[in-house]
Structure formats: structure tokens, C-alpha cells
Amino acid sequence: MSQRAGWFAWLIFMIGALYFVLPLFGTFVFSLQKVRGSIGFSAYTAAFANPDFLRTFLFSSLIAVLTIVASLALIVPTAFWVNLRMPRWRGVVEFITLLPFVIPAIVLVFGVIRTYGKPLTLFGIPLLPPLLNTELSTNIVLVAAYTVLSLPYMYRATDNGLRAMDVRTLAEAAQSLGASWVTVLMRVILPNLRTALLSGALLTFAIVIGEYTIAAFLARPMFGPYLQLQVRNRAYEAAALTIVAFALTWLAMGIIDLITRQRSTPLTGGR
Numbered sequence: 005m006s007q008r009a010g011w012f013a014w015l016i017f018m019i020g021a022l023y024f025v026l027p028l029f030g031t032f033v034f035s036l037q038k039v040r041g042s043i044g045f046s047a048y049t050a051a052f053a054n055p056d057f058l059r060t061f062l063f064s065s066l067i068a069v070l071t072i073v074a075s076l077a078l079i080v081p082t083a084f085w086v087n088l089r090m091p092r093w094r095g096v097v098e099f100i101t102l103l104p105f106v107i108p109a110i111v112l113v114f115g116v117i118r119t120y121g122k123p124l125t126l127f128g129i130p131l132l133p134p135l136l137n138t139e140l141s142t143n144i145v146l147v148a149a150y151t152v153l154s155l156p157y158m159y160r161a162t163d164n165g166l167r168a169m170d171v172r173t174l175a176e177a178a179q180s181l182g183a184s185w186v187t188v189l190m191r192v193i194l195p196n197l198r199t200a201l202l203s204g205a206l207l208t209f210a211i212v213i214g215e216y217t218i219a220a221f222l223a224r225p226m227f228g229p230y231l232q233l234q235v236r237n238r239a240y241e242a243a244a245l246t247i248v249a250f251a252l253t254w255l256a257m258g259i260i261d262l263i264t265r266q267r268s269t270p271l272t273g274g275r
Contacts, residue, residue: 028250035243047240048248056230057245061252064227067143068212071150072205075158078151080201083162084193087171101159104152109217112149117221120145142222149218150211157207165200210253
């Protein structure tokens with residue numbers, strides 16, 4: 005029975021792998037056929053020769069890194085405190101973090117434009133000028149919007165990592181040795197969450213790199229709108245950029261994984 009289950013699991017894995025790999029392979033083959041009757045990398049050469057490619061990808065990567073930092077600063081303390089002190093509120097927090105799944109990005113960006121495209125007032129008293137009137141403030145709003153968009157992925161990854169360890173025992177042991185809450189979070193909890201946080205960061209990075217709606221309506225030079233423009237006008241270059249973006253995303257995540265690895269083995273506590 006166990007052998008049948010093993011073969012069935014491998015069959016499901018192979019079907020999933022083919023479902024994932026075949027479209028990429030087809031896109032790669034299509035990107036090599038720009039010159040009729042021959043196979044070559046002319047589409048990649050043309051794509052790299054466009055200065056907008058590097059400019060938009062680097063800008064999107066910067067926004068993605070800032071989004072990951074903002075998401076970690078928001079989600080990790082929240083998920084840690086919910087698991088440690090407020091387990092009854094887990095359902096409420098999960099519901100809030102899942103709202104970006106049911107609220108379309110177009111609704112989110114229109115709400116952002118309506119709210120921050122005009123001065124913020126309280127009882128008719130102006131508090132802040134429009135946040136969408138400068139590039140810097142617009143970029144801050146863009147990072148905040150992407151942080152909201154990444155909540156389902158980052159929170160689920162963090163929460164799953166916290167459930168895999170005995171948070172209460174680790175926190176109490178560290179506090180008994182005189183550690184503060186900041187020390188507990190930074191030196192005890194975070195090392196155990198390295199894999200979970202890397203998974204959430206990978207998903208967030210991929211979302212920001214390929215997102216179109218928010219970047220287009222906020223008129224920011226992101227890679228998503230640039231890729232969409234290439235799809236409309238240059239199909240082969242768009243296919244090449246898709247493959248390159250996929251490869252660069254995984255390369256960036258591999259570099260992050262190497263940087264975040266530590267020689268010491270983190271403390272764990274099973275329940």
C-alpha cells in the first residue's frame with residue numbers, strides 16, 4: 005500500500021512539474037525563433053540592447069527589496085505576538101491578511117489614488133499634502149501597496165514557520181536568561197524562521213517583478229508595464245524577457261539564500 009502511495013505521489017509530482025515546465029519550455033523555444041527559418045538568440049540580444057530593460061528591472065528589484073523589508077517589519081512581530089499571546093485572534097488576523105486575495109488590484113490602486121492623490125484632511129484641516137505629487141512619495145505609496153498585496157503570502161509563510169517551533173518555550177527560556185523582547189525576536193525567533201521567511205520573500209519578489217496594474221496606474225517605471233508593452237509590440241522580445249525575468253528572479257533568491265545562511269544551527273523546539 006505504501007509503495008502504491010509513493011508511486012502516486014511521484015505521478016502527481018511529475019504532472020505538476022510538467023504543468024510548470026512545459027509552458028516555460030514552449031516560451032523559450034518561441035523566443036529563439038525571431039529570425040524565420042533559424043534558431044538563435046537575436047531576440048535576447050534585442051531585448052538586452054533596449055536601455056529600458058535594465059532600468060525597469062533594477063527599479064522593480066529595488067521596490068521588491070523594500071517591499072520585502074516592509075513586509076518583514078510588519079508581519080514577523082505581528083505573527084510572533086499572535087502565536088505567543090493572542091492565539092484566539094489568529095483567525096481574525098488570517099482573515100485580514102487574506103483580503104488582498106478577494107480585493108482586485110484595480111480596486112486597491114483606485115482607492116490609493118483617491119485617498120493619497122489629494123491633501124489629507126481631518127475635519128477640514130489639512131494634515132498632509134498629496135502623497136502622489138512627487139516621485140519619492142509615490143514610490144513610498146507603491147511600496148505600501150505592494151506590502152498589502154504580499155500579505156497573504158508573507159503572513160502564511162511566517163505563521164507556518166512559527167507553528168513548526170515551540171514559540172512559548174523558546175521565548176520563556178530566552179527571557180529567563182535576561183533577554184529582552186527585541187533580543188528574543190531577533191536572535192531566537194528569526195534564525196528559526198529563515199526558511200519560511202525566504203519562501204515568503206521569494207513569492208513577494210516574484211509578485212512585485214511581474215505586477216502590472218498598480219505600477220501602471222501610479223505611472224512608475226516598473227518591469228511589469230514594460231513587459232506588457234513588449235508583448236503588444238514585440239512578441240519574441242517579450243518571450244525572451246519572460247525567460248530572463250524568471251531566471252533572474254531565481255538567481256536573486258539564490259543569492260539571498262546564500263547570504264542568510266548561518267554556520268550555527270538554530271534552536272528548535274518541537275511540540
